[in-house]
């Protein structure tokens with residue numbers, strides 16, 4: 587099909603010719619490149635450079651201990667009940683510790699492949715035994731490695747203790763002062779209805795329920 591000649595046909599051709607002579611497209615590209623030489627970089631060269639994550643970041647879960655090394659978790663199963671993905675499995679038991687009967691978690695497993703990192707389990711825990719860290723580099727070619735058992739969760743808790751504590755503070759579950767070193771509540775040990783005082787026992791944080 588033939589196109590009808592336009593009145594400005596010749597000037598259009600001249601402009602196109604001029605663009606080709608002065609390499610206009612290349613100049614436009616160079617201009618863009620030059621402009622970006624003065625723009626702040628947003629790309630990080632991961633893994634050599636890493637993003638600074640906020641304390642609220644929901645990374646790998648961990649279990650925490652008291653200052654005296656005692657496990658915080660009392661195997662109450664509240665985290666398991668709160669989990670929308672049903673990826674937590676807690677098995678608890680009562681153990682006789684001298685005159686004191688204690689409840690502990692004998693096993694604690696989290697299937698990280700199912701976890702959606704909602705943080706509900708951390709919120710549900712009455713003793714802040716769970717925390718979230720900024721750890722996110724645990725990809726593996728064997729998904730069985732992503733079942734975090736109790737030793738693994740405590741290992742992460744030891745290694746990333748400050749991050750887990752910062753998470754609890756950032757989510758208003760603990761205070762950032764001296765009391766942050768302690769639990770918001772530590773279940774007292776009872777013998778015949780009487781609270782047993784042990785050296786490890788610490789005063790609960792201000793504003794938390796006290797033992798009768």
Ligand code: SF4
Pocket residue numbers: 668669670671672673674696700701702703704705706707708
């Ligand atoms: S972060 Fe959410 S999905 Fe993951 S274990 Fe906790 S409650 Fe379940």
Ligand code: SF4
Pocket residue numbers: 658659660661662663664665666676691710711712713714715716
């Ligand atoms: S982590 Fe907390 S909520 Fe879960 S079983 Fe232990 S004490 Fe209960």
